Amino acid sequence: xxDNRFARLTALVSALALVLAACxxxxxxxxxxxxxxxxxxxxxPAATTTTEGATTTTGDxxxxxxxxxxxxxxxxxxxxxxxxxxxxxxxxxxxxxxxxESGTGFEGALVYELADELDFSDDQVVFVRTGFDEAIAPGPxxxxxxxxxxxxxxxxxxxxxxxxPYYETRQALVTFPDSEYANxxxxxxxxxxxxxxxxxxxxxxxxxxxxxxxxxxxxxxxNVDVEAAMNADQIDGLVVDLPTAYFITAVQVxxxxxxxxxxxxxxxxxxxxxxxxxxxxxxxxxxxxLETLREAGTLxxxxxxxxxxxxxxxxxxx
Amino acid sequence: xxxPPPDDIRGPSLWTSIRRPRRYREEGARAAIIAxxxxxxxxxxxxxxxxxxxxxxxxxQQFFNPDHFTASWPDVLDGFWxxxxxxxxxxxxxxxxxxxxxxxxxxxxxxxxxxxxxxxxFIDLVRGIPIILLILLLGFGVPALQLPGVPNSPLxxxxxxxxxxxxxxxxxxxxAGIESVHESQRMAGRSLGLTQIQSLRYxxxxxxIRNVIPALLNGFVSLQKDVALVFVLGVREAVREAQIYNARxxxxxxxxxxxxxxxxxxxxxxxxxxxxxxxxxxxRQSVGGV
Numbered sequence: 001x002x003d004n005r006f007a008r009l010t011a012l013v014s015a016l017a018l019v020l021a022a023c024x025x026x027x028x029x030x031x032x033x034x035x036x037x038x039x040x041x042x043x044x045p046a047a048t049t050t051t052e053g054a055t056t057t058t059g060d061x062x063x064x065x066x067x068x069x070x071x072x073x074x075x076x077x078x079x080x081x082x083x084x085x086x087x088x089x090x091x092x093x094x095x096x097x098x099x100x101e102s103g104t105g106f107e108g109a110l111v112y113e114l115a116d117e118l119d120f121s122d123d124q125v126v127f128v129r130t131g132f133d134e135a136i137a138p139g140p141x142x143x144x145x146x147x148x149x150x151x152x153x154x155x156x157x158x159x160x161x162x163x164x165p166y167y168e169t170r171q172a173l174v175t176f177p178d179s180e181y182a183n184x185x186x187x188x189x190x191x192x193x194x195x196x197x198x199x200x201x202x203x204x205x206x207x208x209x210x211x212x213x214x215x216x217x218x219x220x221x222x223n224v225d226v227e228a229a230m231n232a233d234q235i236d237g238l239v240v241d242l243p244t245a246y247f248i249t250a251v252q253v254x255x256x257x258x259x260x261x262x263x264x265x266x267x268x269x270x271x272x273x274x275x276x277x278x279x280x281x282x283x284x285x286x287x288x289x290l291e292t293l294r295e296a297g298t299l300x301x302x303x304x305x306x307x308x309x310x311x312x313x314x315x316x317x318x
Numbered sequence: 319x320x321x322p323p324p325d326d327i328r329g330p331s332l333w334t335s336i337r338r339p340r341r342y343r344e345e346g347a348r349a350a351i352i353a354x355x356x357x358x359x360x361x362x363x364x365x366x367x368x369x370x371x372x373x374x375x376x377x378x379q380q381f382f383n384p385d386h387f388t389a390s391w392p393d394v395l396d397g398f399w400x401x402x403x404x405x406x407x408x409x410x411x412x413x414x415x416x417x418x419x420x421x422x423x424x425x426x427x428x429x430x431x432x433x434x435x436x437x438x439x440f441i442d443l444v445r446g447i448p449i450i451l452l453i454l455l456l457g458f459g460v461p462a463l464q465l466p467g468v469p470n471s472p473l474x475x476x477x478x479x480x481x482x483x484x485x486x487x488x489x490x491x492x493x494a495g496i497e498s499v500h501e502s503q504r505m506a507g508r509s510l511g512l513t514q515i516q517s518l519r520y521x522x523x524x525x526x527i528r529n530v531i532p533a534l535l536n537g538f539v540s541l542q543k544d545v546a547l548v549f550v551l552g553v554r555e556a557v558r559e560a561q562i563y564n565a566r567x568x569x570x571x572x573x574x575x576x577x578x579x580x581x582x583x584x585x586x587x588x589x590x591x592x593x594x595x596x597x598x599x600x601x602r603q604s605v606g607g608v
Contacts, residue, residue, distance in 0.1 A: 136568045138380045139373065159380070159568040196552060200565030218472070218552030219562055225458075229552055232461035233470050 064285035066119035071144050071282065076124040077115050080143035081107070083129035086223070087247050088306050089149060100127045106243070106306035107147050110166060113298055117289035132200050135275060136160060144282055146275040149241070151202040153267060160278050164287045165271030166299065167307075171206045172245035173259040173316060175237035176230075182259050187211050187318035194218065196226045196235040202266035203239040210264050211239075227253045241270075243307040260316040383571045390563040390572035397559035398579045404473070404545045404555070408480045409538060415485040420492030421518055437489075444486035450547055453479040457551040476548030484541055491533045495526035532598075535591035539584045546580075556580070 072078050084098040085091050090108040091099045103112045103122075115125045128143050135146045136159065145163070152162045173190070175181050181193050190211050196218040197204040207217040218235055220226045226238045230253060240248065242261050249256045276283050293299050368374065422430070422437045444452070456479045461470030469475075499522045507517030527534075549558035556576045563572035 132565065137570075138376050153566075155567045155569075199558075199561055204562070205566070216554065219554060219558055220552050221550060225550065225552070228458040228462075229472070232458050233464060234461060234472050234552065 064118070064288060069118065069282060069285060070280070072142060073126070076126050077118065077120050078126050078128060078143040079111050080128050080130045080135060080141075080146040080148075082148040083131065085148070086244070087251070088243050092306065101125075104306075106167070106302055107149070109302050109306065110293075110299075111147060113293055113302070114286065114289050117292055118285060141277040144276075144280075145286065149244075149272050150275045151267060152271050152273040153202075161276040161280055161283050162273035163276065163283055164290050165269075165273050166290060167272045167303070168269050169241040169243065169272065170261045170270070171203055171239050171266050172242045172261045172313070173237050173239055174230075174245050174248055174253070174256050175259050176255060177257050179236055179259075181237050182257060184259055184316055185314070187262070187264070187316060189316075190237075193236040194234075196220060196229050196238045197240070198223045198226055201240070202270050203241065206262070206266035207239055210262070210266070223248065224252070230256070242313070246307075246309050258313055260314040263315050263317045379569075381570045381574055383569060386563075386567065386569045386571035387575055390560065390575050393559040393563065394556050394572055394575045394579065397554055397556035398576070398583075400553070400555045401542075401545050402583070404477050404480075404548065405542055408477050408484070408545065409541060411481045412484045412488055412537075412541070413534070415481060416488035417492055417523070419485060419489035420496060421515075421523065423489065423493055424496045424518060424522070426514065441486045441489055444483055445490075447483075449479065449483045449544060450550065452483050453547055454550060455479075456482075457548070472548070472551035472553050476551050476553055477545075480541065480545060480548070484537065484544075488534065488537055491530050491537065492526065494533070495530035496522055498529050499525045528598075532591050532595040535587060535594070539587050539591070542584050542587070543580055 069077075079100075081090060081100055085100050085105075085108075087097075088105055090105040091097050091102055092104040092108075093102070096102040096104050100108050100111070103109055112122060112125060115122070130143070130146060132148070135148075135150075136156075138159075150156075150162070152165060156162070173181070173184065173195075181190060184190055187210065191213055192215075193213050194215045194217075195207050195211065195213055197207055197220070199219050199221060204217060204219060207213065217239075218226075218229060220229060223238075223240060223244065226235070226240075227248060229235045230238055237259065238248075242258075245258045245261075249258055274286060276286075290299075371377070419437050419441065422433050423441075425434065453476055457472050457475040460468065460475060464470075496518075503521050503525065504517050507521035508514070512520065546555055546557040549555055549561070554562075556579055560572035560576040564570055
């Protein structure tokens with residue numbers, strides 16, 4: 001028995017050594033990689049403020065000519081998005097659900113406007129689907145950029161690259177009209193509420209950092225699950241960005257209402273950006289295209305067309 | 319492991335009681351050295367192979383980052399405590415429910431036919447449904463009915479789904495154990511004047527359970543990790559906390575932190591199961607079997 005035990009011990013020790021090697025690494029290497037990461041982020045201007053975006057337009061026009069673009073598959077722009085995609089972001093209309101190629105919805109329409117600006121024709125736009133996790137996993141990517149309401153944060157920016165923001169949002173509270181929180185007017189009114197949000201959203205951060213309710217929020221894979229939990233009476237309400245709140249109350253959860261939009265923003269400011277693989281040179285050209293669309297008023301038009309709704313939404317202050 | 323000599327008349331009991339002959343000890347020492355060398359070489363090669371990857375520094379930052387490990391640890395550990403609690407409650411219930419199911423299934427006689435059919439139907443049904451679906455269906459479905467007096471806690475329904483699913487599998491483990499006890503045991507019990515249920519309870523089941531303990535322990539280990547599945551209901555256990563951290567920072571180290579915790583909990587059980595199986599085997603051999 002002894003020999004066997006000894007062999008096991010050796011195996012254990014070597015396995016442990018392997019793990020330690022993995023965790024420890026050498027310090028010098030660590031710092032160089034982080035420094036490199038920092039370089040690329042400053043190069044593609046922080047992507048957190050709109051004003052800085054303007055500086056990128058200094059790039060020479062030729063670099064962004066369609067033939068010079070560094071795309072994954074030559075001759076087309078490969079756009080990744082979620083599976084499925086939801087209105088009002090993509091695939092709006094009964095026949096268009098989960099059809100990003102329809103060019104409907106705010107992000108759907110934006111993709112085709114951007115492609116047009118980069119001199120791609122409509123049939124050169126190819127959609128692929130990724131989950132949230134796949135999109136951020138390290139390693140080479142099979143797409144040029146990923147668009148599914150990714151909020152831009154500094155922490156994320158260290159791992160991937162973001163374009164300049166294309167939309168700035170507010171958070172909203174969705175609940176049932178008979179809930180005691182349906183008439184909340186301040187964040188203090190929500191202290192006792194059990195709230196839910198989908199993982200990876202700024203809505204979750206918003207609940208934890210701004211509302212700070214006594215019960216920690218429940219966290220779900222997708223907005224659909226948050227809605228199921230609300231239907232099951234497991235949570236008092238859910239927090240989502242305002243455009244999604246419109247869609248949930250109108251289509252997904254029968255009888256639900258928007259109790260209000262929050263005055264405070266989840267991030268300062270809470271903005272969506274296109275997500276690129278770290279160090280992808282395409283970012284600059286896309287930023288130029290975005291800037292052109294913004295200046296021409298196209299972005300505002302798309303927002304007006306897909307994301308705005310009539311009617312006053314009350315504000316929850318504090 | 320060196321094989322014991324064949325079971326001849328003097329063999330087994332002597333083998334365990336006397337000191338091993340010198341020849342065996344020397345062979346053992348040589349085997350240990352070879353094992354040590356080959357282990358070190360294999361792991362060194364593996365380590366070199368992984369570390370030589372060009373993308374390693376990036377992967378190290380993303381998966382084995384000490385700073386992120388420390389930062390995510392408290393939340394993940396907090397979540398893991400919930401895993402342990404869910405596991406403890408579920409495991410006790412499973413062992414009881416499964417045993418009842420298995421005993422019903424082992425009852426003989428036409429009078430018990432409807433009970434047996436119910437149990438068989440239940441086991442077939444539950445084993446045919448993926449656990450994750452069972453959790454979703456019970457966790458979101460039952461509370462949505464809003465029946466008075468029925469709890470709507472996701473934790474309650476998550477654990478219930480696990481108990482239901484695992485009971486079906488474990489009942490089959492018990493059944494195998496019951497069937498492994500020789501028919502003569504039951505008959506002996508009956509001839510002593512025990513009723514059918516009494517002979518099952520006092521004669522068959524105690525022997526059956528001893529026979530299937532390794533298989534039950536295997537189920538233990540499996541359940542320890544499957545409790546994590548209730549995160550789909552919004553329960554913030556270890557895996558969910560790790561996911562939240564990952565989604566926020568785009569860094570995967572929190573997953574490694576969670577994996578470490580699960581390993582710490584399950585490896586000892588797995589080792590114990592092996593040790594126990596080995597002990598039972600040796601004991602049986604030394605007694606010469608029943």
